[in-house]
Amino acid sequence: MDTVLDLDDIQGNVVKAYGRYGYPVARYLFFGIVAPEAGRDFVRSILPHITTSVPWPDLSKTPLAATNIAFTYQGLRHLEVPDVTLHGFPDEFSMGMKARRDIIGDTGPNHFHRWDPIWDNQEEKIQHVHIIVTMDGKNEDALETRYQLIRGILAGVNGRSKDGGVVQLTGHRGAGGDDPLYQSAHGLLPKPAELGYPGGKEHFGYSDGISTSYFQGCGEDPDLVIGGGKPVKGDPKTKEGWAPLEAGEFVFGHRDEAFEYPEAPGPPLFSRNGTFMVYRKLHQNVGSFNSYLEAEGAKFPGGMEALAAKFAGRWRNGAPLVTFDTEEKANQYITRLAALQVKVWANQATEVEKAEFAKLNLQLKAYDYDDDKDGAKCPFGAHIRRSNPRSGLRFGNVKAFADEPGALSNRRRILRRGLPYGHSEDPTRDDGDHGVIMMIINADLSRQFEFVQQQWFNFGNDFHLANDQDPLLGNHGINENCRGEGRMVIEGDAKTNKPPYFCSRMPTLVETRGGDYFFVPSLTCLRMIGLGNIDPT
Amino acid sequence: MANKSGNAYALTLLCPILPGAPPGTEPGIGAKSHVACLRYELQQQVRVSEESPMAKVLNTYLCRFYVLDDVPYQGKPAILEHLKSRYLVFSSNFHGELDDYLKGMWITIEPEIRFILDHCVGFSEVSDVASFIAYIKKCQVKTTFFFNGSNDDPLAEQLKALYLKQEFSKFVCENQGRNPADLQQAFRQFIKRAQPENTANPTWKAGAYHLDRVVSQ
Numbered sequence: 001m002d003t004v005l006d007l008d009d010i011q012g013n014v015v016k017a018y019g020r021y022g023y024p025v026a027r028y029l030f031f032g033i034v035a036p037e038a039g040r041d042f043v044r045s046i047l048p049h050i051t052t053s054v055p056w057p058d059l060s061k062t063p064l065a066a067t068n069i070a071f072t073y074q075g076l077r078h079l080e081v082p083d084v085t086l087h088g089f090p091d092e093f094s095m096g097m098k099a100r101r102d103i104i105g106d107t108g109p110n111h112f113h114r115w116d117p118i119w120d121n122q123e124e125k126i127q128h129v130h131i132i133v134t135m136d137g138k139n140e141d142a143l144e145t146r147y148q149l150i151r152g153i154l155a156g157v158n159g160r161s162k163d164g165g166v167v168q169l170t171g172h173r174g175a176g177g178d179d180p181l182y183q184s185a186h187g188l189l190p191k192p193a194e195l196g197y198p199g200g201k202e203h204f205g206y207s208d209g210i211s212t213s214y215f216q217g218c219g220e221d222p223d224l225v226i227g228g229g230k231p232v233k234g235d236p237k238t239k240e241g242w243a244p245l246e247a248g249e250f251v252f253g254h255r256d257e258a259f260e261y262p263e264a265p266g267p268p269l270f271s272r273n274g275t276f277m278v279y280r281k282l283h284q285n286v287g288s289f290n291s292y293l294e295a296e297g298a299k300f301p302g303g304m305e306a307l308a309a310k311f312a313g314r315w316r317n318g319a320p321l322v323t324f325d326t327e328e329k330a331n332q333y334i335t336r337l338a339a340l341q342v343k344v345w346a347n348q349a350t351e352v353e354k355a356e357f358a359k360l361n362l363q364l365k366a367y368d369y370d371d372d373k374d375g376a377k378c379p380f381g382a383h384i385r386r387s388n389p390r391s392g393l394r395f396g397n398v399k400a401f402a403d404e405p406g407a408l409s410n411r412r413r414i415l416r417r418g419l420p421y422g423h424s425e426d427p428t429r430d431d432g433d434h435g436v437i438m439m440i441i442n443a444d445l446s447r448q449f450e451f452v453q454q455q456w457f458n459f460g461n462d463f464h465l466a467n468d469q470d471p472l473l474g475n476h477g478i479n480e481n482c483r484g485e486g487r488m489v490i491e492g493d494a495k496t497n498k499p500p501y502f503c504s505r506m507p508t509l510v511e512t513r514g515g516d517y518f519f520v521p522s523l524t525c526l527r528m529i530g531l532g533n534i535d536p537t
Numbered sequence: 538m539a540n541k542s543g544n545a546y547a548l549t550l551l552c553p554i555l556p557g558a559p560p561g562t563e564p565g566i567g568a569k570s571h572v573a574c575l576r577y578e579l580q581q582q583v584r585v586s587e588e589s590p591m592a593k594v595l596n597t598y599l600c601r602f603y604v605l606d607d608v609p610y611q612g613k614p615a616i617l618e619h620l621k622s623r624y625l626v627f628s629s630n631f632h633g634e635l636d637d638y639l640k641g642m643w644i645t646i647e648p649e650i651r652f653i654l655d656h657c658v659g660f661s662e663v664s665d666v667a668s669f670i671a672y673i674k675k676c677q678v679k680t681t682f683f684f685n686g687s688n689d690d691p692l693a694e695q696l697k698a699l700y701l702k703q704e705f706s707k708f709v710c711e712n713q714g715r716n717p718a719d720l721q722q723a724f725r726q727f728i729k730r731a732q733p734e735n736t737a738n739p740t741w742k743a744g745a746y747h748l749d750r751v752v753s754q
Contacts, residue, residue: 299714466702487710504710 003247003254005053005217009273009522010251012051013068013417014441015218018136019200019209021062024187025143026419028279028437029150030118031131033078034164038157039130040079042166043069044530045153046133049146052523055219064142067150068134069526070277070518072096075130079529084536088265089519092445093276096127097516104450105458105475109484110512116281118171119514128169132279132518134439147182173513175422175433183281185419185437203284203424203434204472204509205308207318210364211388213413215245217254223358227365230257230413231391231405236368250415250443251275257410262443266536273522278440278449280515281421282473285430288507300490300501307503310490311471313382321378322367336360368405370396375491376498380463383472386456388413393462412456414448415441435513445517465489476508484508539679545598545689546638547680548629550673552657553622554604559656571656572623576604578652590649591629592744594642596692599684600629602653625657630684632691639670692743693736700741700751704731 007015018026033039051066071079073094076086092100098112098119106112112121120126133150137143158165174180187200190207202208214220214228225242234240248256252264253272264271297304305327309315313322319330340357343349349357369385372378373396378385385392391405401407422434442448455461458475460468468487469476476484486506492498521529528534540547555571579602583589591600605624610617631638643650643666650669654660663672687695708727712720732739741751 466706487706502706502710502713 002244003216005219005247005251005254006273006522007053007055007217007219009524010053011068011070011520011522012053012066013134013136013277013439014251014275014415014520015053015220016056016066017209017212017415017417018066019187019419021056022059023066023136023138024200024419025140026134026136026185026437027143027147028183028185029133029135029147029181030129030169030183031133031154032128032167032169033075033130034167035161036078036080038161038163038165039075040530040532041157041160042131042153043079043526045157046150047523047526047530049149050523050526053219062138064139065135065137065146067146068520070132070134070520071529072127072130072516072518074127076519076529078130080532081529082534082536085265085267085270085534088271088536090263090444090446092450093517093519097278097280098124098127100450104453106512108475108477109508110475112514115512115514116171116173118169119516121514127516129516131166173433183421183437185421188420200420202420202436203286203422204289205316206312206314207316208420208436209416210314210318211384213245213250213415214242215250216247218244218247223362226362227367227390230410231368233403233405236370236390237362237366241366241368245410245413248443249411249413249448250441252443256443264443267534270521270525270528270534270536272524274525275441275443275520276445277417277518277520278438278442278445278515279518280438280440281435281513282438283433283435283511283513284424285507285509285511286424286434287426287428287430289509290427292507292509296503301498307490310379310382311488313378313384318364320364320367320384321382322369322372323363325377333360333363337364368392370398374494376493376495379488379490381460381465381468381471381488381490383470386463386470387452389456389463395464408462412448412451413442414452417441435510441520471503471506471509473510474508476506478508539681540635542683543689544632545683545687546631546633546635547683548627548631548635548638548673549678549680550625550627550676551605551678552625552627552654552660552676554625555656555658556622572604575625575653575656578656579604582649582652586746587742587744587750589744590646592742593645594631594638595645596632596638596641597743598630598632598687598692598695600627600631602627622658625653628680630687632689635674636670639673640666643669691736693740696741696743697733697736700739701731701733 031042046067046069049067051063051068056062073086073089073096086094097104097106101107101112112119112124115121118129120128135143135146135150137146154166154168168181170179170181172180172183188202190201200207200209212224212228214224225244226239227242229242229244231241232243236242246257247254248262252262252274253268254261256262264274293304293308297307300307305316309321314320315324315327315330317330317334319333324330324333337357337360340349340353340360343353344357368390369378369392389409393408394400394405404410417439418437420436422432424434425432440449457470457473460466468489471486471488474486476486478484483505484507486508488503488506490501490503492500554575558570559574583591583602591597603626605620605626607620608618659675660672663669712723715723745751
């Protein structure tokens with residue numbers, strides 16, 4: 001029997017990628033708690049404004065802005081959550097992201113000494129960030145209104161507090177050396193000359209945010225199970241090839257893929273319907289990306305765009321390489337898809353067009369790698385094949401774990417949230433303040449996020465790629481010539497006698513600029529924290 | 538089949554450790570029992586590095602020495618049980634036949650073997666290769682689990698193969714796209730330098746555990 005979730009008790013960002021619901025702008029606010037009672041006052045005061053996961057069937061009736069809240073381990077300590085409860089959290093959460101740097105590859109160019117000051121970039125042991133409040137808006141005005149509401153709540157809390165209250169933390173690296181009060185983020189729409197699935201771009205020009213994990217009880221569109229659920233026996237181009245993941249992979253207090261409850265602190269009411277969120281500010285070295293792509297693309301058979309596609313596993317317009325093996329086919333497909341989407345969103349599509357749109361839209365995600373077991377279409381080292389291998393870790397041997405084609409990947413799935421930030425003003429330069437705010441939701445930081453980061457992005461063994469790393473997200477280091485040492489094998493094709501191509505000396509393209517691990521409580525838990533009545537016995 | 542998988546051999550020994558202290562040790566100055574001496578020798582002698590005496594023993598894929606103190610108690614309703622003795626456990630996965638391997642081990646590192654096994658019951662009877670092999674076989678237990686990190690080729694071939702893979706990857710990255718004549722010339726130079734047929738040199742060192750330390754030229 002499928003898990004039914006209390007969606008009105010689960011925070012909205014767990015289930016919804018707000019960007020898909022028409023919220024293209026966001027602000028991320030960080031707070032430090034000086035006085036525990038003021039911290040609890042803040043939680044109580046913000047509670048009525050927290051957005052839940054209740055489905056939004058009618059897009060015309062959604063709120064103008066969404067608000068969510070989460071806490072670091074130190075934050076929960078400063079809120080005086082009982083020690084017995086705190087000790088129930090796993091080590092990686094209490095240690096925090098900085099201390100996990102050797103595991104997740106935050107070394108060299110990603111070292112915390114290079115992070116934004118808000119993350120206490122000089123001190124390993126210090127963690128002033130206690131609370132994150134995320135605000136997603138339909139437009140800047142809505143966001144500003146919501147921001148002023150939070151500022152008002154903060155002023156009220158600090159007015160009532162006699163001993164220090166709650167502090168809004170600064171130290172975000174601004175574009176012009178300024179010190180903004182919050183981290184802004186915004187969807188990047190395709191430039192007029194670019195084709196793209198209108199889900200938004202990131203700074204290297206790829207359409208992003210196409211794929212998302214789908215789990216039991218989430219209340220989202222059931223069609224999202226295709227490519228978003230776990231692979232099962234059946235055609236991957238249809239719903240028969242997919243099943244929803246167990247809810248416990250993403251929400252505490254529910255059965256996970258091992259048919260257990262995920263490890264979470266007591267009392268059960270405290271953790272049930274909560275989860276963990278990883279916040280990572282990832283700077284993008286746009287100049288290095290463009291110059292490497294240009295230099296290597298001049299030599300790569302197929303040219304620059306084909307090489308960019310091989311890095312990601314999708315053409316920059318979003319079309320997956322496994323299904324669309326030439327740029328021309330990919331462009332034709334996306335052009336038609338985008339045209340239909342405009343009509344569908346404007347409610348001007350005929351029934352025939354709606355059906356065609358639904359069919360084409362599926363092709364973005366409805367595939368596996370059984371037809372590409374040599375990596376001739378999508379390289380084994382491509383970003384999407386590493387981050388979500390689907391049934392690909394059986395390497396085309398369909399008899400291997402036949403009943404569970406995703407046996408080696410079902411427990412490594414994550415939910416991706418977040419948006420790009422900043423603007424890359426000069427495509428030839430790396431400096432400035434632009435990249436992606438990645439927010440990753442999972443029930444087990446170590447088994448899910450950290451595993452993917454360590455084994456699938458910064459190592460290659462699972463893909464038979466020795467110690468090669470993810471071309472886009474891997475830490476390729478910095479050598480004595482200020483260059484990276486990244487390598488990627490682009491498999492050839494035995495059928496057409498096409499030789500493999502080897503990319504070497506790849507620079508580090510994405511660098512960590514800060515972040516931490518947060519606990520995302522349920523609404524029930526937020527009330528318990530606010531009232532200070534958690535009884536761990 | 539127990540102990541053998543193709544050309545790979547899995548050896549496990551349980552050697553009972555002598556009770557009490559070696560004769561002549563002074564009581565009261567630190568721990569001087571046989572088991573304490575044995576632990577000391579193991580930590581001094583068998584380091585995880587290319588300097589481990591076991592790195593010199595030909596064809597060792599992976600090996601491990603440890604002291605088995607007792608069986609763990611698993612809680613009620615299990616019965617609390619104890620071993621009659623402590624054991625030195627030696628497990629090794631290697632290429633080839635047992636007698637050849639043990640002979641090589643004795644010839645290469647006899648002094649180090651003595652330092653360790655002198656603390657075990659019955660080892661005082663060992664005086665030469667033949668009695669060493671007989672002693673080991675007396676302590677041998679059937680083994681069915683194998684180290685999965687290598688195939689069953691001779692170690693020198695495996696190390697050479699890893700070296701060649703690493704060097705050929707570099708060659709490919711450095712020479713990709715060159716015209717056929719230049720490429721052939723570069724490849725000839727590569728072959729001359731890498732000497733694929735020569736398993737002795739250049740190759741990876743046995744026992745190395747870090748990429749920076751593997752290449753012996």
